[in-house]
Amino acid sequence: MVVDQDQQWLLGCLSASLDPNQNVRSFAETSLNQASLQPGFGSALCRVAANKDLSLGLRQLAAVLLKQFIKKHWRENEEAFEYPLVSSEEKALIRGQLLGSLDDSHRKICTAISMDISSIATYDWPEEWPELVPFLLKLISDPSNTNGVHGALRCLALLSGELDDKEVPTLVPVLFPCLHAVVSSPQSYDKYIRGKALTIVYSCIYVLGAMSGVYKTETTTLVTPVLKVWMNQFSLILEHPVQREDPDDWSLRMEVLKCLNQFVQNFPSLIESELMAIMRPLWHTFESSLQVYLRSSIDGAEDSYDGRYDSDGEEKSLDTFVIQLFEFLSTIVSSRRLSKTIAGNVRELVYQTVAFLQITEQQVHTWSMDVNQFVADEDEGSYSCRISGILLLEEVINTFGSEGINAVVDAAGKRFQESQRENSASSLSWWRLREAVLFTLASLSDQLVEAEDLRIDPANLAKFIEQLIMEDTGIGYHECPFLYARIFTAVAKFSSVINAGILEHFLNAAVRAITMDVPPPVKVGACRALLQLLPDMNSSVILPQIMNLFSSLTDLLRQATDETLVLVLETLQQAIKAGHEASASIESIISPVILNVWVAHISDPFMSIDVIDVLEVIKVNVVIIHFVVRNAICLVCLC
Numbered sequence: 001m002v003v004d005q006d007q008q009w010l011l012g013c014l015s016a017s018l019d020p021n022q023n024v025r026s027f028a029e030t031s032l033n034q035a036s037l038q039p040g041f042g043s044a045l046c047r048v049a050a051n052k053d054l055s056l057g058l059r060q061l062a063a064v065l066l067k068q069f070i071k072k073h074w075r076e077n078e079e080a081f082e083y084p085l086v087s088s089e090e091k092a093l094i095r096g097q098l099l100g101s102l103d104d105s106h107r108k109i110c111t112a113i114s115m116d117i118s119s120i121a122t123y124d125w126p127e128e129w130p131e132l133v134p135f136l137l138k139l140i141s142d143p144s145n146t147n148g149v150h151g152a153l154r155c156l157a158l159l160s161g162e163l164d165d166k167e168v169p170t171l172v173p174v175l176f177p178c179l180h181a182v183v184s185s186p187q188s189y190d191k192y193i194r195g196k197a198l199t200i201v202y203s204c205i206y207v208l209g210a211m212s213g214v215y216k217t218e219t220t221t222l223v224t225p226v227l228k229v230w231m232n233q234f235s236l237i238l239e240h241p242v243q244r245e246d247p248d249d250w251s252l253r254m255e256v257l258k259c260l261n262q263f264v265q266n267f268p269s270l271i272e273s274e275l276m277a278i279m280r281p282l283w284h285t286f287e288s289s290l291q292v293y294l295r296s297s298i299d300g301a302e303d304s305y306d307g308r309y310d311s312d313g314e315e316k317s318l319d320t321f322v323i324q325l326f327e328f329l330s331t332i333v334s335s336r337r338l339s340k341t342i343a344g345n346v347r348e349l350v351y352q353t354v355a356f357l358q359i360t361e362q363q364v365h366t367w368s369m370d371v372n373q374f375v376a377d378e379d380e381g382s383y384s385c386r387i388s389g390i391l392l393l394e395e396v397i398n399t400f401g402s403e404g405i406n407a408v409v410d411a412a413g414k415r416f417q418e419s420q421r422e423n424s425a426s427s428l429s430w431w432r433l434r435e436a437v438l439f440t441l442a443s444l445s446d447q448l449v450e451a452e453d454l455r456i457d458p459a460n461l462a463k464f465i466e467q468l469i470m471e472d473t474g475i476g477y478h479e480c481p482f483l484y485a486r487i488f489t490a491v492a493k494f495s496s497v498i499n500a501g502i503l504e505h506f507l508n509a510a511v512r513a514i515t516m517d518v519p520p521p522v523k524v525g526a527c528r529a530l531l532q533l534l535p536d537m538n539s540s541v542i543l544p545q546i547m548n549l550f551s552s553l554t555d556l557l558r559q560a561t562d563e564t565l566v567l568v569l570e571t572l573q574q575a576i577k578a579g580h581e582a583s584a585s586i587e588s589i590i591s592p593v594i595l596n597v598w599v600a601h602i603s604d605p606f607m608s609i610d611v612i613d614v615l616e617v618i619k620v621n622v623v624i625i626h627f628v629v630r631n632a633i634c635l636v637c638l639c
Contacts, residue, residue: 010035010044014058014065032065042069043090046097049113056106063112066094067119075123095120099135102151107311110151118158125159126167133171140178143188153182153196154312160203165215168207169222176201176226184233191248192310198255201230205259209266223267231274234260239281241288244296247305247316253285254321257328264328268337275332275341283345286325290352293322297385298432300361319385322356326388333395346400350393351411354440357389358432359482367482371520375563390443397447405451408444409464412437416468431472431480438468438486445493462497465490470502473509477518485525488513492532504541507533511545515552523556524564527571534578546579550586554593565597569610576617587618594618 013035016028035041048054048062072082074091086094098120101113117132125132139145139152156175163171182189182197205223212219234256243249260278263271296304296318304318329349332338342349359367367374377384397404415437422430441448448461469487477484491498491506506529513526530549534542553572560568572590594614601607 006040007044007047010048011054011058014048014061018057018061036069036073037084039084039087040090042066042073042086043093043097045069046094046101049109049116050097050101050104052104056108059106059109060112063109063116066116067112070116070119074120078123091120091124095124095129095132099132102139102155103145103148104151105147107150110147110154111312114151114155114158117155118162121159122162133175137174137178140182143185146189146193149182149189150193150196153193153200157196157199157203157312160200163203163207165207165211168204168211169218172204172208172222172226175204180229180233184236191246191252195248195252195255196312198252198259202255202258202262205262205266209262212266220267220270223263223270227263227267227270228274230259231271231278235278235281237281238278238285240284242285242292244292245303245305247308247310247318250305250318250321251310251314251316254324257324261328261331264331264335264338268335272337275338279341282328286329286349286352289322289325290355293318293356293385294358297360297362298358299429304360304362306362319360322385323383323388326353326356326385326392330388330392330395333392333399336399339399343400346396346403347407347410350396350404350407351414353389353392354411354415354436355433357386357436357439359435360385364482367521368519371524372561372563374521375524375567386439390440393440393444394447397444402451405447408440408448409461412441412468413464420471431483434468434472435480435483435486438483438490441465441468442486442490442493445490449494449497462494462499465494466498466502469498469506473505477513477516477522481519481521484513485521488522488525488529492529495532495536503533503537507537507541508545511549511552514556515548520564524567527567530571531574534574537578539578539581542578543582546575546582547586549575550579550582550590554590557593557597565601566607566610569597569614573610573614573617576614590618591615 013028013031016024017032019025019028045062045066049059049066051059071078071080073084073086075081076085095117098113098117102110102117104110104113121129121132136152136156139148140156142148179197179201183194183201186194208219208223237252237256242253264275292302293304296302297306306317306319308316310316329342332342363377367377376382393404393408396407400407415433419430419433419437422433469490472480472483472487475484488506488510491503495503510526510529510533513522514530550572553568553575557565557568557572576590594611598608598611598615601611
C-alpha cells in the first residue's frame with residue numbers, strides 16, 4: 001500500500017506514542033489530539049489499520065484510536081461528543097474501508113476492526129447503514145474466504161449483543177441458516193470459528209427468550225422451525241469425547257451449553273421432546289470432561305489454560321467450560337418439567353460431580369502462597385468449579401429430595417473408599433479426593449442434618465461423619481494442610497450430631513493448631529472450628545487452655561491481613577465470650593491490639609463493626625473509648 005506524506009507523519013506519531021520516553025510520548029499524543037480535529041483523520045487511521053505491510057502493533061493502535069475518534073466525533077448530542085462532526089462523505093469512506101478490512105488474517109486486527117464497525121453501527125445501523133448486515137451475511141456464506149468468515153462472525157457477535165426485540169425477529173430467519181452452515185461444517189471451519197458462530201446464536205436466543213413472556217406466539221413461531229435443526233447439531237458436537245489441551249474444543253462446547261441453557265430456561269415446552277435425545281451426548285461430554293479435568297486441573301499434568309483468553313478477550317480455561325457444564329445440568333435438574341430426563345442417572349451424576357470438587361494444582365499453589373485468597377475462595381460468593389459443583393448438588397437435593405440426599409451419602413462413601421485405596425497405594429494425591437468428600441458433605445451439612453427421610457438414620461450419619469474426620473487425625477499438619485483444614489471445617493458444620501468426646505478432641509486440636517507453627521490454611525480451619533465449637537463447649541473444657549488461646553489469637557491478630565483479619569476477630573470474640581471469667585485479666589493485653597487494628601482500618605466500616613463487636617464483649621472502659629475516639633478524629637483530620 002502506497003504511503004503518502006500525511007500518512008508518513010501519522011505513522012511517525014503513532015510510533016512515537018509507543019516510545020518509552022515520556023516526553024516523546026506526550027508530544028506525540030498532543031500531536032495526534034490536534035490532528036483528530038482535522039478533516040480526514042478518521043479515514044487516515046482506517047488506512048493504517050488496513051495496511052498489511054505495517055507492524056501489528058501500529059495497526060492495532062490505529063484501530064483503537066479510531067474507536068475513540070468515532071465515540072467523540074460521529075454523532076452530535078451524544079454524551080461524549082466533541083466537535084468537529086465527521087462529514088457524511090468521510091463517514092461513508094470509513095464504513096467502506098472497515099468492511100473491506102474484515103477479512104484480515106490477523107485475528108486481533110479483525111477484532112479491533114469489528115469493534116470499530118460495531119461502534120459505528122450503534123449510531124448508523126440500520127437506517128443509515130442498511131447494507132451492513134447483507135454484506136456480513138454474504139461474507140459468512142463464502143467458505144473460500146475463511147478470514148472473511150471469521151471477521152464477519154466477530155462483527156456480528158459484537159452487534160448481536162446490542163440487538164433488541166425489533167431486530168432479532170427479522171434477522172433470525174436469514175441469519176440462522178448462515179450460522180448453521182458454519183457450525184455444521186467442521187471440514188471447512190475450525191472449532192474457534194464455529195464457536196464464534198454459536199455466540200451469535202446464543203445472543204439471538206437470549207433476546208427471543210426475553211420476548212417470550214410478552215410475545216409467546218411470535219417467538220414460538222420463530223423457534224420451533226430451528227429448534228430440531230440446532231439440537232441435532234448440538235448432539236453431534238457433544239457426542240465426541242472432550243479433547244485434552246484444546247481450549248477451542250472447550251469453548252465450542254461451552255457455547256453449545258449456553259444455547260441449550262437458553263432453550264431450556266425460556267422454551268421448556270418446546271425442548272422437552274428434544275432433550276432426551278441430547279442427554280446421551282451430554283453425558284459423554286460430562287464423563288470425558290472429568291477425565292480431562294483430573295489430568296489437567298487436578299493433577300496439573302497437562303495445560304488447563306487457566307487465566308488465559310483468546311484474541312477476542314474471551315476466557316478459554318477448562319474451569320470456565322466445566323462451570324458452564326454444571327450450570328446447564330443445574331438448569332435441567334431444577335426444572336420440574338425436564339428433571340425426569342436425568343432422574344435415572346442421579347446417583348452417577350452425584351458420584352462424578354464429587355470428583356470434580358477436588359482441589360486443583362493451581363489452587364494448592366495459590367492458597368499456599370496467599371492465605372487471604374484461600375479464605376476468600378471459601379466464601380459462598382466466590383466463583384469456581386467447586387462452588388458450581390456444590391450448587392448442582394444442592395439442586396439435586398432440592399429436586400429429588402431423599403433420593404438426592406442418599407445419592408450424596410453413597411457417593412461420599414464410595415469416593416472415601418477410593419481415597420483409602422489410593423493412600424494404601426502410596427499415591428501422593430490421595431488426600432485430594434478425601435478433602436473433596438469432606439468439602440461436599442460440609443457444604444451440604446444443613447440438608448443432611450435436617451433430612452427426615454434419610455436411608456441411614458441420624459445416628460448412622462453421625463457415625464459416618466465421625467469415621468471420615470477421625471480417619472486422618474494421625475497425619476501431620478504439614479503433610480496435608482488443606483485436608484486438615486477441611487477436617488476442622490467439617491467438624492464445625494456437623495457439631496450438632498458429632499459425639500461430645502470427639503468435639504472436645506477437635507477443640508483441643510484447634511487450640512493447639514492456633515498456637516503451633518503450622519501452615520496458614522490449618523490455622524484458618526482451626527479458627528472456623530473454634531467459631532462453632534466454643535459457644536456450646538462446657539467451660540470446664542475451655543478454661544484450662546483459655547489463656548493460651550487468648551495469647552495465640554492476639555499474636556495471630558498482629559499478623560493477619562484482609563480476609564484472615566475478619567476471621568481472627570470473629571474467633572477472638574467467641575473466645576472472649578467462652579472464657580469471660582478470665583478475659584478481664586488480659587484486657588490490658590487484648591485491648592491495645594484491638595484498638596491498633598481499629599485505628600489501622602478506621603476508614604473500613606465493615607472492619608470497624610467487627611472491632612467494635614469485640615470491644616463490646618470485653619467491656620472496654622471509658623478511658624479506652626476516649627482514646628479510640630481521639631485517634632479516630634486525628635485520622636479523619638489527616639485524610
